[in-house]
Amino acid sequence: MRRPRVLLTAPIHEEGIERLGNVAEVVITSKPLRKEDEVISAIRDFEAVVSMGVEPFTKRVLESSDKLLVVARHGVGYDNIDVDAATRLGIWVTTTPVEELFDAVADHAMALLLCLARRVCEADNFVRSGKWFENPFENRSLTGFGLKGKTLGIIGLGRIGSRIAERAKGFGLKVVYYDIERKTEYENRLGVEYAQLDDLLKTSDFIVLAVPLTDRTRGLISEREFSLMKPNAILVNISRGAVVDHKALVKALKNGRIAGAALDVFHTEPLPPDDEITKLGNTILTPHIAWLTEECRKAMAIAVAENVISVLRGEEPPNAINPNVKEFARNKRLRYACS
Numbered sequence: 360m361r362r363p364r365v366l367l368t369a370p371i372h373e374e375g376i377e378r379l380g381n382v383a384e385v386v387i388t389s390k391p392l393r394k395e396d397e398v399i400s401a402i403r404d405f406e407a408v409v410s411m412g413v414e415p416f417t418k419r420v421l422e423s424s425d426k427l428l429v430v431a432r433h434g435v436g437y438d439n440i441d442v443d444a445a446t447r448l449g450i451w452v453t454t455t456p457v458e459e460l461f462d463a464v465a466d467h468a469m470a471l472l473l474c475l476a477r478r479v480c481e482a483d484n485f486v487r488s489g490k491w492f493e494n495p496f497e498n499r500s501l502t503g504f505g506l507k508g509k510t511l512g513i514i515g516l517g518r519i520g521s522r523i524a525e526r527a528k529g530f531g532l533k534v535v536y537y538d539i540e541r542k543t544e545y546e547n548r549l550g551v552e553y554a555q556l557d558d559l560l561k562t563s564d565f566i567v568l569a570v571p572l573t574d575r576t577r578g579l580i581s582e583r584e585f586s587l588m589k590p591n592a593i594l595v596n597i598s599r600g601a602v603v604d605h606k607a608l609v610k611a612l613k614n615g616r617i618a619g620a621a622l623d624v625f626h627t628e629p630l631p632p633d634d635e636i637t638k639l640g641n642t643i644l645t646p647h648i649a650w651l652t653e654e655c656r657k658a659m660a661i662a663v664a665e666n667v668i669s670v671l672r673g674e675e676p677p678n679a680i681n682p683n684v685k686e687f688a689r690n691k692r693l694r695y696a697c698s
């Protein structure tokens with residue numbers, strides 16, 4: 360019987376590749392897999408696939424393989440995977456909830472907020488372009504917003520949102536949050552206050568989206584929500600692009616309905632350079648890199664490798680989204696073991 364085969368949908372940290380290579384043949388796809396038929400063709404004859412979160416693991420894709428034992432997310436968002444279909448088919452779905460990821464994303468959210476509030480990107484361009492040299496006092500045109508005493512509204516107080524709250528307190532921000540459930544442990548430990556979504560939108564100077572993409576959060580921020588926001592409000596999105604109605608966002612930015620938006624995630628990725636939002640001066644746009652620190656890359660690669668290796672050894676993976684797959688998965692493994 361041949362060694363199991365693991366497909367990586369993008370290169371990961373060498374620590375993870377090395378661990379996987381000890382137990383399996385590791386193949387890295389040559390290009391991103393964006394369409395169902397591309398994924399179907401790519402995963403054929405693989406027992407495991409490591410997903411970057413953009414590949415469509417739909418019911419049709421998952422049913423196309425009789426060998427696949429695990430879809431292992433290199434990350435924590437799994438909105439690209441039909442978990443119910445995977446479970447029924449006996450396929451594990453795993454994620455990599457490492458501290459380094461939550462800290463990296465929380466750091467990036469604060470970096471985006473500060474960069475926009477203090478117009479750092481505009482200021483950098485102002486110097487490099489020679490405008491400052493030509494107009495020494497023109498730097499006053501880069502007046503920004505202070506943080507101390509202002510209100511930060513966090514939508515989604517989970518493992519990332521709570522870390523953003525921790526960081527925000529250090530800048531003297533008052534923190535309110537909205538979530539589908541009260542987080543009293545964080546309220547007590549971090550001194551954050553619960554607010555209904557509309558109240559948070561009406562009172563926050565800075566708003567950070569830190570929710571998973573689900574049927575409840577898709578399009579959560581649209582025309583109506585923008586109409587409630589303060590005219591000096593800054594929106595930061597480090598969750599998923601689809602949480603925000605993109606057309607409504609562009610309209611709010613163009614009409615000065617809000618002061619600005621700092622985004623690491625977009626309605627479509629990679630963002631086309633001719634998208635309207637790339638032309639707006641009151642925005643900061645980063646290419647889905649909130650997770651991308653050296654520490655996080657290494658930790659995620661090790662975690663995703665451990666998940667895959669556990670499944671290939673016939674064990675329950677450390678971070679399964681669908682532990683109820685156990686019974687089905689065993690049958691599937693038996694089928695594989697006999698093939």
Ligand code: 8YV
Nearest residue numbers: 411412433434435436647650
């Ligand atoms: C990465 C993420 O973008 O964890 C997530 O859901 O979106 C980020 O960690 C992605 O997973 C890259 O591997």
